[in-house]
Amino acid sequence: MARKLTPEEQPWCLDRVTKQVLINKGLENVCMDKSTICFIDGFHSKLYYRGYSIEDLARNSTYEEVVYLILHDKLPTKRELSDFSGWMREERDIPGQVVELLRKIPKDIEPMEILRTAVSYLGNLDPGRYDMSRDGMYRKTIRLISKMPSIVAYWHRIKNGLDLVEPDPRLSHAENFLYMLHGKRQEELLNRAMDVSMILYAEHEMNASAFTAVVIASTLSDYYSAIVGAIGALRGPLHGYANVEAMRQFDEIGSPENVDSWYRENILTGKKRVMGAGHRVYKSYDPRAKIFREYAKIFAEKYGGKVKNYYDIAYRLETLVMAQLCEPKNICTNCDFWAGICYYAMGIPIDLYCAVFAAARTVGWSAHIIEYTADNRILRPRLYYDGEVDKEFVPIDRR
Numbered sequence: 244m245a246r247k248l249t250p251e252e253q254p255w256c257l258d259r260v261t262k263q264v265l266i267n268k269g270l271e272n273v274c275m276d277k278s279t280i281c282f283i284d285g286f287h288s289k290l291y292y293r294g295y296s297i298e299d300l301a302r303n304s305t306y307e308e309v310v311y312l313i314l315h316d317k318l319p320t321k322r323e324l325s326d327f328s329g330w331m332r333e334e335r336d337i338p339g340q341v342v343e344l345l346r347k348i349p350k351d352i353e354p355m356e357i358l359r360t361a362v363s364y365l366g367n368l369d370p371g372r373y374d375m376s377r378d379g380m381y382r383k384t385i386r387l388i389s390k391m392p393s394i395v396a397y398w399h400r401i402k403n404g405l406d407l408v409e410p411d412p413r414l415s416h417a418e419n420f421l422y423m424l425h426g427k428r429q430e431e432l433l434n435r436a437m438d439v440s441m442i443l444y445a446e447h448e449m450n451a452s453a454f455t456a457v458v459i460a461s462t463l464s465d466y467y468s469a470i471v472g473a474i475g476a477l478r479g480p481l482h483g484y485a486n487v488e489a490m491r492q493f494d495e496i497g498s499p500e501n502v503d504s505w506y507r508e509n510i511l512t513g514k515k516r517v518m519g520a521g522h523r524v525y526k527s528y529d530p531r532a533k534i535f536r537e538y539a540k541i542f543a544e545k546y547g548g549k550v551k552n553y554y555d556i557a558y559r560l561e562t563l564v565m566a567q568l569c570e571p572k573n574i575c576t577n578c579d580f581w582a583g584i585c586y587y588a589m590g591i592p593i594d595l596y597c598a599v600f601a602a603a604r605t606v607g608w609s610a611h612i613i614e615y616t617a618d619n620r621i622l623r624p625r626l627y628y629d630g631e632v633d634k635e636f637v638p639i640d641r642r
């Protein structure tokens with residue numbers, strides 16, 4: 244006789260104290276391990292990498308130094324940083340087979356899918372791809388972090404029928420990316436803003452993409468599969484792709500005068516969500532958004548035109564969000580709301596923004612893979628079974 248299970252028959256789903264079924268939909272506030280990589284205080288707008296505040300790092304550090312910090316759990320000496328940056332510079336080249344592959348992919352494929360395919364192929368070409376030792380994964384991390392911006396730049400140039408620009412080992416990570424993308428060196432303000440954006444995007448605790456990476460790594464699969472999975476997770480509009488969607492939203496709004504009516508028609512009616520607003524962890528203003536916003540303001544004042552139009556739309560929309568969604572629902576604008584305007588000022592096409600984010604975030608994903616697998620336990624949660632059991636199996640000719 245078919246029947247439903249009682250909660251007592253699934254004791255792993257019961258709260259130990261109340262004995263009621265406890266479902267953490269979306270794994271909200273579930274602590275799955277200890278970590279020393281990143282701390283977010285979502286109620287007080289605080290973010291730390293290895294104990295250093297994001298404001299300090301954005302003001303005083305460089306992306307290379309932050310990568311070293313995240314992977315080594317200490318700030319480098321001058322000598323260590325110089326050796327480490329040198330290693331990253333040597334790893335920027337893309338194997339010819341990957342370039343050939345990029346040339347064959349249809350031009351309408353989305354950049355995050357390009358990145359996913361290219362990273363997977365880089366894994367195929369790595370003879371040490373199954374090496375899940377700490378040293379092996381560390382080596383692969385440097386390889387990928389260094390090559391991912393080159394893949395993004397190459398894709399941009401191939402797609403647009405432009406000659407490829409080889410990496411320049413004299414340039415910093417951020418500066419080289421803009422150089423490879425545009426075919427010429429950029430002014431200091433833009434290079435520094437790219438560097439800071441990469442610092443801001445480098446790591447963010449156990450978000451959906453880091454979790455995906457760790458789930459895959461916890462089966463002792465392989466490092467590249469874990470990163471490919473993370474790219475797939477980041478590509479969703481509720482996660483990293485929000486920096487692309489925020490810009491499309493500003494385009495849809497069109498001008499600052501339209502913001503209020505757009506907000507009334509789309510947000511107050513519940514038809515749409517504000518892209519680049521809300522966060523599972525931040526219930527206060529995202530500290531990264533503040534830094535991106537400062538750069539967006541500088542760019543709006545300096546470059547005017549379309550950058551200023553984006554800034555003015557964003558400014559008015561943020562004002563409405565903070566006045567109407569922040570208090571009742573703790574929805575504030577997040578880093579993806581402002582990041583795109585900075586990238587736009589750097590001359591980067593909108594569809595590339597999430598791929599730029601992914602290239603910067605690979606260090607965070609890698610650090611979590613390395614940390615979690617050092618004391619590995621396969622990730623395997625449970626579900627509360629809400630269906631029936633003991634159903635009668637009816638042979639197919641009697642159904």
Ligand code: ACO
Binds near residue numbers: 483516
């Ligand atoms: N605009 C309007 N309302 C929102 C928004 C938003 N951006 N985000 C959440 N809400 C509302 C929901 O409608 C819900 O309202 P209700 O309680 O009346 O039903 C309430 O706030 C809670 O929303 P949840 O979806 O339960 O929040 P959750 O923590 O699950 O989602 C998320 C977080 C996915 C980021 C969500 O805020 C969202 O969709 N934001 C827009 C996309 C975005 O900007 N993503 C980037 C996040 S940062 C990053 O990943 C790099």
